[in-house]
Amino acid sequence: MSTNRFQLTEERKAHYGRFIRQFRNNQKAVIGLGIIVVLFFVAIFAQKIVVPYIDVTIQPFSLVPHDPEATNVQNREQAPSMEYLMGTDNLGRDIFSRVLAGARISVLVGFTSISIAMIFGTTIGIVAGYYQGLVDEGLMRAMDAMMSFPPILLALTIVAVMEPNLVNLILALAFVYTPFIARVARSAALSVRNESFVEAAVARGESDTYIIFREVLPNCVGPLLVQGSINIAFTMLLEASLSFLGLGVQPPTSSWGLMINQGWAFMGDAPWLVFFPALAIATAVIGFNLLGDGLRDVLDPKGEIIE
Amino acid sequence: MAFVNYLLKRFGFMLVTLFLVTLITFGLTKILPGNVALLILGPNATEASIAQLEAQLGLDQPLYVQYVDWVAGLLSGDMGMSLRYNVPVFDLIALRLPRSLLLAVTATIISVTLSIPLGIIAAVRKNTPADLTASMLAFIGLSLPIFLWGLVFIYVFALTLGGFPTRGYVSPMVDPIASIHHLILPASAMGVALTAYIMRMTRSSMIDELSEDYVEFARSKGLSERAVVLRHALKNAAIPVITVVAFQFSYAFGGVVVLEEVFSWPGIGRLTLTAIENRDIPLLQGSIIVIALIYMLSNFLADTFYAYVDPRIRYGGSE
Numbered sequence: 001m002s003t004n005r006f007q008l009t010e011e012r013k014a015h016y017g018r019f020i021r022q023f024r025n026n027q028k029a030v031i032g033l034g035i036i037v038v039l040f041f042v043a044i045f046a047q048k049i050v051v052p053y054i055d056v057t058i059q060p061f062s063l064v065p066h067d068p069e070a071t072n073v074q075n076r077e078q079a080p081s082m083e084y085l086m087g088t089d090n091l092g093r094d095i096f097s098r099v100l101a102g103a104r105i106s107v108l109v110g111f112t113s114i115s116i117a118m119i120f121g122t123t124i125g126i127v128a129g130y131y132q133g134l135v136d137e138g139l140m141r142a143m144d145a146m147m148s149f150p151p152i153l154l155a156l157t158i159v160a161v162m163e164p165n166l167v168n169l170i171l172a173l174a175f176v177y178t179p180f181i182a183r184v185a186r187s188a189a190l191s192v193r194n195e196s197f198v199e200a201a202v203a204r205g206e207s208d209t210y211i212i213f214r215e216v217l218p219n220c221v222g223p224l225l226v227q228g229s230i231n232i233a234f235t236m237l238l239e240a241s242l243s244f245l246g247l248g249v250q251p252p253t254s255s256w257g258l259m260i261n262q263g264w265a266f267m268g269d270a271p272w273l274v275f276f277p278a279l280a281i282a283t284a285v286i287g288f289n290l291l292g293d294g295l296r297d298v299l300d301p302k303g304e305i306i307e
Numbered sequence: 308m309a310f311v312n313y314l315l316k317r318f319g320f321m322l323v324t325l326f327l328v329t330l331i332t333f334g335l336t337k338i339l340p341g342n343v344a345l346l347i348l349g350p351n352a353t354e355a356s357i358a359q360l361e362a363q364l365g366l367d368q369p370l371y372v373q374y375v376d377w378v379a380g381l382l383s384g385d386m387g388m389s390l391r392y393n394v395p396v397f398d399l400i401a402l403r404l405p406r407s408l409l410l411a412v413t414a415t416i417i418s419v420t421l422s423i424p425l426g427i428i429a430a431v432r433k434n435t436p437a438d439l440t441a442s443m444l445a446f447i448g449l450s451l452p453i454f455l456w457g458l459v460f461i462y463v464f465a466l467t468l469g470g471f472p473t474r475g476y477v478s479p480m481v482d483p484i485a486s487i488h489h490l491i492l493p494a495s496a497m498g499v500a501l502t503a504y505i506m507r508m509t510r511s512s513m514i515d516e517l518s519e520d521y522v523e524f525a526r527s528k529g530l531s532e533r534a535v536v537l538r539h540a541l542k543n544a545a546i547p548v549i550t551v552v553a554f555q556f557s558y559a560f561g562g563v564v565v566l567e568e569v570f571s572w573p574g575i576g577r578l579t580l581t582a583i584e585n586r587d588i589p590l591l592q593g594s595i596i597v598i599a600l601i602y603m604l605s606n607f608l609a610d611t612f613y614a615y616v617d618p619r620i621r622y623g624g625s626e
Contacts, residue, residue, distance in 0.1 A: 149602065158335065260458070
């Protein structure tokens with residue numbers, strides 16, 4: 001079959017079309033994707049994006065009605081109103097603007113850390129699943145060891161020893177979730193390892209690199225997409241928890257977890273300080289969980305998914 | 308004995324993993340910036356006294372010697388002295404660990420009592436409004452961080468309704484009533500957070516079982532639906548659920564790090580955070596390794612139990 005490239009693309013196209021149809025019919029997947037699109041929109045357009053050092057504005061719009069970092073003590077702890085849709089915090093900052101601006105951190109942390117984890121995890125998992133034997137044992141024992149720490153403990157220790165900031169936070173979360181991706185990639189690779197098309201490629205004398213990237217990897221995409229989506233939800237939860245503990249992004253940057261950290265002392269009199277950032281976290285996480293669940297229904301991945 | 312072989316193999320794996328876990332813990336805590344001797348002696352210390360203390364603490368030794376010393380100490384229950392409290396790390400952990408276990412175990416019990424009946428009801432009434440509501444709530448529950456459940460419980464039950472303390476711990480030995488009073492909020496917050504997952508698992512494995520032939524057979528024998536569900540299907544659905552409960556316990560134990568901070572619960576989670584704040588390396592190493600050990604053990608027990616009741620796992624090859 002592989003001699004006839006045309007036939008293969010037709011088959012792929014049909015496969016792709018079927019995926020789109022099933023995806024569109026899956027309520028969870030569609031709602032999840034909808035939430036994620038809105039989240040992205042907010043993350044991009046919440047504030048202007050100015051490239052540092054060269055002072056070039058690459059995104060000139062801003063959705064925020066007020067400066068998220070501008071304090072105004074006379075205006076502190078205002079209840080939600082038309083002027084301040086979600087009220088103001090203990091320093092008089094507009095919570096609505098801060099929630100919008102916080103989307104950027106959540107999306108940035110979730111996506112970059114899981115992208116990094118995907119690159120390393122997929123490589124490790126597929127290499128382990130494809131070569132098996134000692135390579136597999138060595139790699140997977142190392143992954144087991146990383147998974148022997150509660151994720152939050154591992155992440156907060158890494159961030160704490162390296163100094164809490166955005167970059168270290170992303171790296172720590174990428175490290176924590178690499179073994180999750182690796183295990184899924186390995187079990188997907190194992191399940192295609194003995195398929196006839198892989199054996200055919202071996203018999204044709206294709207190189208290992210070719211087989212791994214062209215034959216094994218494409219067949220692992222389904223489970224990896226599902227796991228990746230669920231893990232972005234995890235990462236967002238973990239980012240919120242770390243920021244809540246003061247071990248995530250540092251002020252004055254607004255992140256949802258950090259807003260709750262700064263607001264919960266005032267929760268008794270001004271619950272909106274906690275309620276709205278919490279709502280934002282829940283909405284974003286629900287979005288990725290829905291997408292993950294929907295993709296799982298549609299793709300029906302073989303092998304394990306770790307929740 | 309396939310199961311004994313399986314058990315030995317898993318146990319061997321766990322020892323290898325444990326070795327790697329000590330390596331990671333030691334390596335991570337060694338990155339922590341700050342000169343330990345300087346921290347102990349204060350900024351006015353002379354270079355000579357710093358060097359002397361470093362020699363005394365073994366910090367002038369090569370890293371692998373320090374590592375071997377540390378592991379040897381661990382095996383004999385000696386985790387060094389805490390820099391912040393100036394008492395053995397072992398004693399600090401021995402005092403704090405039971406409090407965290409109390410919290411995690413109570414939370415697991417609460418979540419099991421809530422989630423299993425809910426899961427069964429949702430499965431039996433599959434696709435009815437009751438099921439959809441329960442499933443939707445569980446989905447939302449999965450999407451909130453544990454600390455937020457803590458805040459919700461503080462807001463509703465302590466600040467609004469009143470009657471519960473927002474923070475602190477009382478030993479059950481000193482005052483059992485006050486102890487339970489302090490335990491209820493943090494344990495329920497965590498219990499509810501865990502409920503979502505166990506409920507989903509119970510629901511889906513009950514649905515699987517209810518569609519099996521033997522259930523149809525039991526129904527056709529004329530057994531009441533109640534008897535079919537409780538006596539036949541539940542027994543088989545329990546297997547994955549019990550595994551999940553064990554996993555959830557380990558999850559709860561990981562969650563104590565944040566939840567203890569919310570409720571000022573003086574357990575091992577807060578101890579870890581204190582160790583980080585104070586750059587207390589021996590204490591940090593000790594608490595991390597103990598938390599990881601308990602986390603690993605409960606996962607190991609879950610795996611083992613699963614393999615014991617479901618032989619397919621043992622022959623499956625891929626763990």
